[in-house]
Amino acid sequence: MASRYIANTPAEQREMLKTVGAASIEDLLVKIPAKARLSRPLALPPALAESDLVRHMRALAARNADADRFVCFMGAGSYDHFVPSPIDHLISRGEFFTAYTPYQPEASQGTLRTIYEYQTMIAELTGMDVANASIYDGASSLAEAALMAHAVTERDEVVLARGVNPLYRRVVTTYCDGPGIRLRDVPAPEGVLDLDAARRLVTGKTAALVVQSPNFYGALEDVAAAAEIAHAAGALLVVVSDPVNLGVLEAPGRLGADIVVGEGQGLGVPMSFGGPNLGVFAARAELVRRIPGRLVGATVDRDGARGFVLTLQTREQHIRRAKATSNICTNVALCALMATIYLSTLGKQGLRRVGELSAAKAHYAAERLTAIPGVSLRFAQPFFKEFVLRLPKPPTSVVARLARRRILPGVPLKTYDRALADSLLVAVTEQRTREEIDAYAGALAEVLK
Amino acid sequence: MASRYIANTPAEQREMLKTVGAASIEDLLVKIPAKARLSRPLALPPALAESDLVRHMRALAARNADADRFVCFMGAGSYDHFVPSPIDHLISRGEFFTAYTPYQPEASQGTLRTIYEYQTMIAELTGMDVANASIYDGASSLAEAALMAHAVTERDEVVLARGVNPLYRRVVTTYCDGPGIRLRDVPAPEGVLDLDAARRLVTGKTAALVVQSPNFYGALEDVAAAAEIAHAAGALLVVVSDPVNLGVLEAPGRLGADIVVGEGQGLGVPMSFGGPNLGVFAARAELVRRIPGRLVGATVDRDGARGFVLTLQTREQHIRRAKATSNICTNVALCALMATIYLSTLGKQGLRRVGELSAAKAHYAAERLTAIPGVSLRFAQPFFKEFVLRLPKPPTSVVARLARRRILPGVPLKTYDRALADSLLVAVTEQRTREEIDAYAGALAEVLK
Amino acid sequence: MSGAPVYDKLVFELSSPGRVGFSLPEADVPGAAVDELIPKKFLRGDAPRLPEVSEFDVVRHYSRLSRMNYGVDTHFYPLGSCTMKYNPKLNEDMARLAGFARLHPLVRDEDAQGALELMYDLGQMLAEIAGMDAVSLQPAAGAQGELAGVLMIRAYHRARGEKRTKVLIPDSAHGTNPASTALAGYEVVEVKSLPNGEVDLEALARAVAPDVAAFMITVPNTLGMFEPRIMEITEICHARGVQVYMDGANLNAILGITRPGDLGFDVCHFNLHKTFTTPHGGGGPGAGPVGVRSHLEPFLPAPVVVKDGDAYALDWKRPKSIGKLQAFWGNVGMLVRAYTYIRTMGGDGLRSVSDNAVLNANYVMKRLEADYDVSVPGPCMHECVLSARRQKRRGVTATDIAKRLLDLGFYAPSTYFPLIVEEALMIEPTETESKETLDAFCDAMIQIARETEQDPAVIHEAPVTTPVRRLDQTRAAREPNLTWSPKG
Amino acid sequence: MSGAPVYDKLVFELSSPGRVGFSLPEADVPGAAVDELIPKKFLRGDAPRLPEVSEFDVVRHYSRLSRMNYGVDTHFYPLGSCTMKYNPKLNEDMARLAGFARLHPLVRDEDAQGALELMYDLGQMLAEIAGMDAVSLQPAAGAQGELAGVLMIRAYHRARGEKRTKVLIPDSAHGTNPASTALAGYEVVEVKSLPNGEVDLEALARAVAPDVAAFMITVPNTLGMFEPRIMEITEICHARGVQVYMDGANLNAILGITRPGDLGFDVCHFNLHKTFTTPHGGGGPGAGPVGVRSHLEPFLPAPVVVKDGDAYALDWKRPKSIGKLQAFWGNVGMLVRAYTYIRTMGGDGLRSVSDNAVLNANYVMKRLEADYDVSVPGPCMHECVLSARRQKRRGVTATDIAKRLLDLGFYAPSTYFPLIVEEALMIEPTETESKETLDAFCDAMIQIARETEQDPAVIHEAPVTTPVRRLDQTRAAREPNLTWSPKG
């Protein structure tokens, strides 16, 4: 049964077996105990021809409410920001796309240079000294930050603001189980960190205080105040931040962050039902030798020419094994490349525009939506591109009814916080037009009648 | 007003003007007579941002009955054959896509090699000695063949079988007007060339006899008999042939063709509402110095290494000017590349399978459709993947009603031949499933009730 | 050359009997074998000798071949007259929307309203840009646009019962001009240009006899210069009943500045693959719409896209039409790209395209004028033509310079065109290139001028960094080897 | 190196103040400036120092950078353990369907039925392939799959009230094995392998004490060999209540031949970016689903994709779950590719993938055994590990050989892994490579062996055909330069 993905023909197989000195491929499998052998073919659906498979995949894809066919006001960690056309064309170049981690730097300068550019851009946006080559996603990036703070401070507690994305919190919990790191929550009754509570909870046992800004509710946190609290207790401040916002919002590094992590999906990475995403990780220079994941550094070649290599690898699993700063090996380099091309394309002015437009449209939407009787903002806090609505009817039923009109109105918060059973988290990016926002408001008004 | 497609910034413009020694760009336009200057901005719709433009283009695209959303049984010169996934990825490589005609061969070996491969594949499929690098489309390719026959034989008449695509005939007419070549038709009362009539019409004045097989009605012509007739009168035989069929059908060259032309769109080129297409042009070796368009030949470089160049250019307009064999300059090299990749991917066995599947499905469809009361085959001729149905109701109204069911049932022939006002030309490629064919038959039966 | 081993395979040389790169469904219909469906005499005896390779063989082979090319995406490509500007990726995405790419040409007008609207609007926009009254989008490329244009002129004279048999064309014209004109049945009369490349008005006045049907001229001309007396030229012609055709290949120099129609031209073609950023694809496809003044409109190729209320249609009822040029309606895939581009730029954007194209060309000319002879003193428009005659005297030809540029990482200018300039080097930078790139290119050109004096050997050896070195053209033409055969 | 001039720019070095590469709409809402909407203290004072380049600058820059890479599409990439096989273009097209690529992760289950069905079916297929009872698709890569697997084992023991603190791992294991295990809170005990790379059963029997939670092993092992006594191993472990974890990175060797579950493994992860053709992308993303036997199912990461009648849903009610590993459900983009691949191949197709992977590896080993030391006598499975110890004695190291291969047009094998082989060269050809390619590679390896004797200088000089020559690693680590700054 010839397959277009397998090179050897029967004749070539025979020829190669002859060279190998085996009568059949079976002869090469002798070491596999007979009783372990699968005595039947794998019970998988039969192979599909390309055209039939395409038809099947189209049918599957058609049963999803994607952001081309539906108007998307959803956020909570994944955003419908615009993706400029060059990105996919460039990342699809086989030399980028089908290369492995740049272990042979002389044959991988393309990848190494893009990562070096990426590290530079992320450091600049976050206001930190160094950034790594990427972690899986924002959540695992935060988990790595917690582990790193634990290792650096040799303390066993991490204090998380309630405004940190609850999905991230779950991942941190998973990662902290092994090392036995205890997590503590600081409440956010008003939608932002309760500073007094934070002062009480951050102690000499605290490895790090973690805040997110804009936080899960879209509200802007007082990062500087949090930094003070953390540093006063000798703890590190870890800030969760969405880099696409940092063309307009202050760099966490300038507000006292020791580690900045976040989800970089907004930087040109498709939503793809939640993954692959782009875990951003940046830190102060003093911490560089504790950073998880890969780092690319500039150096020179034998002739003195500039070149780039993976560096400080003694932190990594393939050298340090059980004592590595992290277990990460494969990361999300291609998503980092998307972000690099995105940031090059948008550039200094463009990223700012994206932020300004998102903020303007989000505030316009908030105004239009809260003009509907019974609809109000859940929290009286300054926000950026995302905010929480309190609805007079159960958000889940509202979502169901607007879905029929091809509107994805937001994320109901009940599953994340019982106290917010009446709340809907709404995100508005530069992609949303006034027309779409007005249509949303109109539709919401109707279903709430 | 900064544009992402223009490099110079105002500062750079000033700097460059300084070097040039001009105060402003206006100063560089002095030679343009003031009274000829446009005194207002161009009256064009305002520039659209990328995201708005994408939205606009999607809306336009959505108003077309494309073959993804509709089941396509249309042919008549453009066919819905399957396009393997690698083609678009490979032709999109910037080095192919954004290169010009390979005037500097040392920096264009990629393009030159693919054209040499293409010429070889087309020569093999058509059974001819040589093929050129492409002509615009099948119709203009046929027109060039008529001109070439005129030049070679120094005769002023071209005899066209009625089975030649009437759209091609119109193009031939246009091209023959200048040189004053007279066109004569051979009737096809039974759907194929009337050999006796042909014998009468092909005379000592005839430069070429042109037949198409399968012809416009899908019927297979007796090419060998046509060759005899042409050659007996000292005329050339020009055969119009669809290369995607030649994995199964006999190569026209083996049946006596002197020139083979045709539309190569089926070889991996998207239908794109009729263009760009791929004009195939092949001929016997003796005619090579009269061939229109570009030719790539193998040679060696200074070190004796194999290399490829544009050759026999003295035929071409940039050298021969008014005496060139053709006025063609830009051709459709990228479509030829699609075809080259298509033929490499399908290969010896695959192209045959495409033909076998198309024939099998076409004959199944003919059977199912003619089983409907009042529906019959218009001609009692052997056919390949396309055939003419006679319908009991006006084909145009049938087409209109089936369109509502997202079926494109075929091409009504009335506009091409009044005598066929009751006829519908149906094409079935390997893409059509039994399910789709049965659905078509079911729907047709209903609308004819 | 040293450097990486050169890949020297043709796909046929990768072939292995029985290897497959395709995947096709099993027949789902009652499967009679093809020889039971179709009489044997129509069938091919043996399978065609096509390669038998895996999909991966295909992907790696063509990926590698692509790397043997210079393209605009990877190299500065100052090929004069060809307008090798950036081809926006957005255009590609739009042309690939199924609604356009997967649309059959013979669907009912009702089923192609989006495509027809786009075509109609594109025609309108091109008419506005050129100051013409009507446009046909059907021509597949510039040369076919020329043919269409000249045929319309012919039909026009014919309709007025005039017998005119000649068309005047400057000796500086592109080869397709005379070729298309001859194909249209005219005798081509070459008009000598003045030393500065401009039209010799006196000579022209003498030449425009009653048997002259048209004067065909490129604006700006092929030396990159604008004909200062162009309006007198069109007037002289019209006074004698001679139609004037503008070869619009260089339209990118005058967008929003002046318009062929306003200059007095009756016909003008557009190269969408030059001015309007559709890719060149290694030689094509392009698109060569042709615009005309109203008196020629009846003769436009059929069908014409028309608008009736909110509905768009293909109008076939064109009794005076010169007929069809392609089987269908034009290279729609290219039209979608050009439309996308024009909608991206808007009127002001197009104007700044020309402004910057002109500025870049003048900048290059200025930087090189000390080291190379300038064919005509500036200012130039969108391109400049230098002469290597000075270098030639030292044994370094335009070809040598072109080859040396390849080694320095640049594609070459057009060489030996226009024919009226000795050792011509025709340089068109385009507005999409940055000053850094232009400076790097000029530095390379200046370096070559130095090398001509000090070390011509390095130039004559060039290229040494390309996959192959200079190729034997004579041998290729003497013993044509146009197809591969197992012996190679 | 001679050859073409090397491109040495970083995007920042192309930047020109005021140049733009983006296009964004004007605000269509009553446009309050951002500082009127948001208190100043939250706002950034100055704009970030990002490059200011045109879209064309971006396209040409990254196109050029890509050409400084070797990739599978352009070069043979025998990097052992990484399974650098062909990544089908069809997978890419499918992953880009808007229904998948543009789907927000938090839409209602009802609005993601197609994606959930695909995920559910992929889980089922992976379970069948590995002989496991349940699969989680959430892990982002192999290492995260390992973490998940070990955490499930930990939760399992905990649930049974057992205190086990150690995990045994062979010294031949990949670095992520001990790293993930340590991260999961276990003490890692390294088990010495026999000289032939196999597990020392006696040593193992002694080692599996009551405080041992698990034994983690790679099958086939990192020497490319199948552990002949693997079933005894899993029995010994189970007899002591020790869970056995299979690192499935090498699963591509045994598809349809044998299954981790049938070998007695309790947990196994999959690298979809190895066995199942998702691209490596220069380092990622990948996907590392983890499969378990039923006793571990309650501990799977939450949520789990479940099927209820014809409806698919994310099941969050998993009280015993180890929790989440990523914010969302997994690297769905990669899952779509892997699903497309499995549906393309079917059961028989996957079997022949392993058959041919094994054949190709044995062929390479055979052709090289005379010139290089083979770490373990064959037959091997999907990869073979050679040792350059013989060459080392002549001063040519595994690194030298790797660099020389780059000059000969091949990427390098994995070097110095596994650690137990001196001067290891780990070669994995994969089933997608043709015999011609393997022969060309073997010829190059043999040539290098010859050069080691006759002309080691050419090896020590290597690479000379790459954009840069050997790089100074020490300097990079001593004075880390991790971000660009105007001074450079």
Ligand SMILES: Cc1ncc(COP(=O)(O)O)c(C=O)c1O
């Ligand atoms: C001045 C000029 N006229 C006409 C043409 C012919 O256009 P095309 O190649 O599109 O047929 C060209 C293109 O090379 C040209 O440069």
Ligand SMILES: Cc1ncc(COP(=O)(O)O)c(C=O)c1O
């Ligand atoms: C044997 C083995 N185990 C584990 C891993 C880690 O997998 P990943 O890189 O996907 O985290 C790898 C990948 O390099 C490997 O080769």
